[in-house]
Amino acid sequence: MSEPRTMTIEALEARVEAILRRAGLNPVQAGAVMRVIVAGERDACKSHGIYRLEGVLRTVKAGKVDPGAVPVVLPGDGSAITRVDARRGFAGPAFEAGLPVLVERTRALGLAALVINDCTHFSALWPDVEALAGHGLASLALCPSYSAVAPAGGIAALLGTNPLAFGWPRTQAPPYVFDFATSVAARGEIELRRRAGETLPEGWAIDGDGQPTTDPQTALAGAMLPFGGHKGSAISTMIELLAGVMIGDLTSPEVLAELGSTSLSPMHGELVVAFSPERFAGARRGDPLARAEILFDAILGQGARLPSQRRFAAREVSQTSGIALSAAETALLDRLLAEGLDAVG
Amino acid sequence: MSEPRTMTIEALEARVEAILRRAGLNPVQAGAVMRVIVAGERDACKSHGIYRLEGVLRTVKAGKVDPGAVPVVLPGDGSAITRVDARRGFAGPAFEAGLPVLVERTRALGLAALVINDCTHFSALWPDVEALAGHGLASLALCPSYSAVAPAGGIAALLGTNPLAFGWPRTQAPPYVFDFATSVAARGEIELRRRAGETLPEGWAIDGDGQPTTDPQTALAGAMLPFGGHKGSAISTMIELLAGVMIGDLTSPEVLAELGSTSLSPMHGELVVAFSPERFAGARRGDPLARAEILFDAILGQGARLPSQRRFAAREVSQTSGIALSAAETALLDRLLAEGLDAVG
Numbered sequence: 001m002s003e004p005r006t007m008t009i010e011a012l013e014a015r016v017e018a019i020l021r022r023a024g025l026n027p028v029q030a031g032a033v034m035r036v037i038v039a040g041e042r043d044a045c046k047s048h049g050i051y052r053l054e055g056v057l058r059t060v061k062a063g064k065v066d067p068g069a070v071p072v073v074l075p076g077d078g079s080a081i082t083r084v085d086a087r088r089g090f091a092g093p094a095f096e097a098g099l100p101v102l103v104e105r106t107r108a109l110g111l112a113a114l115v116i117n118d119c120t121h122f123s124a125l126w127p128d129v130e131a132l133a134g135h136g137l138a139s140l141a142l143c144p145s146y147s148a149v150a151p152a153g154g155i156a157a158l159l160g161t162n163p164l165a166f167g168w169p170r171t172q173a174p175p176y177v178f179d180f181a182t183s184v185a186a187r188g189e190i191e192l193r194r195r196a197g198e199t200l201p202e203g204w205a206i207d208g209d210g211q212p213t214t215d216p217q218t219a220l221a222g223a224m225l226p227f228g229g230h231k232g233s234a235i236s237t238m239i240e241l242l243a244g245v246m247i248g249d250l251t252s253p254e255v256l257a258e259l260g261s262t263s264l265s266p267m268h269g270e271l272v273v274a275f276s277p278e279r280f281a282g283a284r285r286g287d288p289l290a291r292a293e294i295l296f297d298a299i300l301g302q303g304a305r306l307p308s309q310r311r312f313a314a315r316e317v318s319q320t321s322g323i324a325l326s327a328a329e330t331a332l333l334d335r336l337l338a339e340g341l342d343a344v345g
Numbered sequence: 346m347s348e349p350r351t352m353t354i355e356a357l358e359a360r361v362e363a364i365l366r367r368a369g370l371n372p373v374q375a376g377a378v379m380r381v382i383v384a385g386e387r388d389a390c391k392s393h394g395i396y397r398l399e400g401v402l403r404t405v406k407a408g409k410v411d412p413g414a415v416p417v418v419l420p421g422d423g424s425a426i427t428r429v430d431a432r433r434g435f436a437g438p439a440f441e442a443g444l445p446v447l448v449e450r451t452r453a454l455g456l457a458a459l460v461i462n463d464c465t466h467f468s469a470l471w472p473d474v475e476a477l478a479g480h481g482l483a484s485l486a487l488c489p490s491y492s493a494v495a496p497a498g499g500i501a502a503l504l505g506t507n508p509l510a511f512g513w514p515r516t517q518a519p520p521y522v523f524d525f526a527t528s529v530a531a532r533g534e535i536e537l538r539r540r541a542g543e544t545l546p547e548g549w550a551i552d553g554d555g556q557p558t559t560d561p562q563t564a565l566a567g568a569m570l571p572f573g574g575h576k577g578s579a580i581s582t583m584i585e586l587l588a589g590v591m592i593g594d595l596t597s598p599e600v601l602a603e604l605g606s607t608s609l610s611p612m613h614g615e616l617v618v619a620f621s622p623e624r625f626a627g628a629r630r631g632d633p634l635a636r637a638e639i640l641f642d643a644i645l646g647q648g649a650r651l652p653s654q655r656r657f658a659a660r661e662v663s664q665t666s667g668i669a670l671s672a673a674e675t676a677l678l679d680r681l682l683a684e685g686l687d688a689v690g
Contacts, residue, residue, distance in 0.1 A: 079453070079454050079455035079624055080425050080454040080455050080456050080457070081454075081455040081456065081624060081625060083627070108424070109424050109425040109426075109454065110424040110425050110426040110458065111425050111426065111456065111457070111458050111618065112425070112456070113455065113456050113620075113625075115625065117629065138586065138587065138591060150647070150649075151644050151647070151649040152649060153648065153649035153650055154644065154647040154648060154649035155647050155648060156647050158643050158644065158647065166579070166580075166583045168583075168586050176582070176586070178576075178579040178583075180576050180579070182576075210647075227573045227574075227576050227577075228572045228573025228574075228576065228577055229572075229573075230652065231523075231525050231527075231572050231573065231577070232572075232573055232576070233649075234511070234523040234525070234652050235509075235511075237521070237640070237644070238511045238513075238523075240640055241483065241513050241521070241637055241640070242483065242620065245622070245626075245633045245636045245637045245640065246483065246620065246622045246625045246626060246633050247625050247626065247629075248625070248626040248627055248628075248629025248630045248633065249629070249630070251636075251639075251640055253640075253643060273456070273618070275458075275587065275591060277590070277591045279424055279426060280426060280458075280460065280591045280592050280593070281590075281591060281592065281593040282428070282593055283593075284462065284592075284593025284594070285593045285594070288590045288591050288593065291590045291596075292586055292590045294596075295582070295585055295586070295590065295596055295598075298503050298598060299496045299499065299503065299582070302495070302496070302499040302500050302501050302503065302555075303498065303499060303500060304495075304496040304497060304498035304499035304578075305498055307575065307579050
């Protein structure tokens with residue numbers, strides 16, 4: 001019988017890595033996937049924590065990801081683009097492989113891009129922009145997902161929930177980071193309301209005929225709506241263009257066609273654009289990182305919050321007091337470790 | 346007595362350029378400013394058309410812009426950043442000066458940035474991303490404005506209306522272009538409702554105490570809200586960081602402090618990031634421009650519109666039938682040409 005347990009970050013890392021190794025992931029895949037899952041759990045970002053393990057295993061079992069993939073950083077062509085072939089493995093290992101080159105190119109050129117192709121994506125984008133902030137760089141990260149969102153004025157799912165993340169380095173505080181879906185709500189939030197028997201707020205979704213609905217079940221069979229009306233819809237379309245079409249990888253409708261399901265992790269590409277504030281600011285107006293603090297102070301000074309503030313507060317608690325897991329979560333970890341791929345349908 | 350008149354694009358160009366020259370703008374300033382103003386009028390984008398001339402002249406008269414400035418493209422430093430010093434002139438001439446270098450660098454490196462510093466901004470950003478699309482390049486353009494928008498959860502104006510524009514080249518149609526304020530509505534829309542004695546929709550603005558208001562007058566004295574809640578607020582903050590702090594130029598609160606007014610055009614910087622779809626796609630999955638058309642067809646096929654569609658339709662009419670000006674607009678042009686800077690307070 002499993003019980004609630006508090007684990008140190010290191011202990012949870014070891015446990016999650018063991019589960020992934022047992023499921024057939026090679027060390028490079030298991031290590032990088034473990035790091036993003038434990039980061040989610042550590043930051044109380046439960047939707048990207050150990051809850052994701054089952055989806056990872058399901059995607060492995062369905063043969064939609066190569067658990068033995070070793071990502072390859074393609075030889076540079078003198079451009080500002082660094083390209084990593086994920087070799088049909090997960091996105092995390094590919095990002096980790098490309099990161100040092102991206103950092104070097106960004107410092108040399110002022111801005112540079114990382115293109116990840118043929119990767120399976122199941123995690124948030126904030127670990128990527130946070131990693132770049134750790135090197136003193138600002139960055140944008142974006143990727144498609146699979147058709148689940150109708151364009152503004154449309155009647156059917158076409159765009160993905162297409163996340164957009166941004167990071168800005170801070171020297172005396174965790175970085176300024178946002179990472180959000182360009183749908184008005186995450187699919188998981190609709191699912192949670194369905195289970196709870198609740199209705200949806202107006203403006204979240206449409207039914208199969210393109211009419212507004214507040215019924216979660218009808219919404220899941222219909223389409224979500226983009227955040228911010230036509231503006232969010234335009235940004236989501238931009239993400240399809242830049243992080244799908246432009247990088248020679250799949251758009252959200254193509255992902256859905258290839259995968260045939262929204263219960264497996266989507267395979268597509270990712271685009272990261274990194275900026276060196278130091279190179280951009282040059283000799284003008286002083287240290288850009290110091291000047292940014294004036295803006296953050298003004299935001300906080302009027303009682304508004306910075307994005308990710310709650311996540312960083314949770315991280316601090318985890319680092320000092322460990323990560324509290326419920327009995328169900330402990331049971332999940334035990335079961336996945338014991339049964340491996342047999343644990344998932 | 347002025348009467349409604351239909352002018353060819355060329356005739357309006359000549360008229361607007363003459364007004365700007367009469368107001369003291371040198372040929373390089375007058376030419377570039379004329380082009381963006383006439384482009385707005387041609388596209389039935391009245392808020393960025395000849396209506397802006399008075400603001401331009403007012404800003405010249407107030408000594409907040411140098412009408413004789415000649416922008417300088419700074420020597421390259423081997424990076425992907427091209428920097429143009431607008432020399433306290435308007436943004437348009439600086440963009441035109443930097444464009445050829447930006448195009449060359451983007452083709453060479455896959456992506457590159459144009460930084461414009463110390464420019465006065467009164468126009469939309471879509472002319473910039475459209476110009477890059479004309480060279481087969483995708484691009485993002487962003488700039489701060491002046492404090493007029495409260496951050497989500499905040500109580501007072503801090504962020505600017507901070508526009509974000511994106512362009513994607515199309516070979517058989519006008520480019521995919523969006524350009525919008527990151528406030529839920531443009532300040533001009535609130536002003537129009539005030540004059541019409543109408544109330545505002547919920548969620549547009551707050552009063553001086555940070556409480557929601559639907560009264561336009563109270564809203565103008567309070568603050569606008571960002572589009573899309575905390576997501577739009579985060580994007581607007583990102584624009585302050587990238588296109589203000591990072592490029593060593595003013596943020597929106599700094600602009601307001603320097604200018605002391607929101608009735609003059611703001612002086613700050615602008616950031617443009619350009620991408621070569623060809624370089625990014627490499628040899629993968631075929632021509633990115635052709636693949637993008639599949640996405641556009643799917644959007645249009647479900648009855649949704651592409652952004653700027655209305656603007657491009659208006660352009661076609663202007664190109665074949667000329668630009669129809671009202672009696673008041675004709676009178677405005679006549680008066681500005683006759684009186685020069687004396688026409689404005």
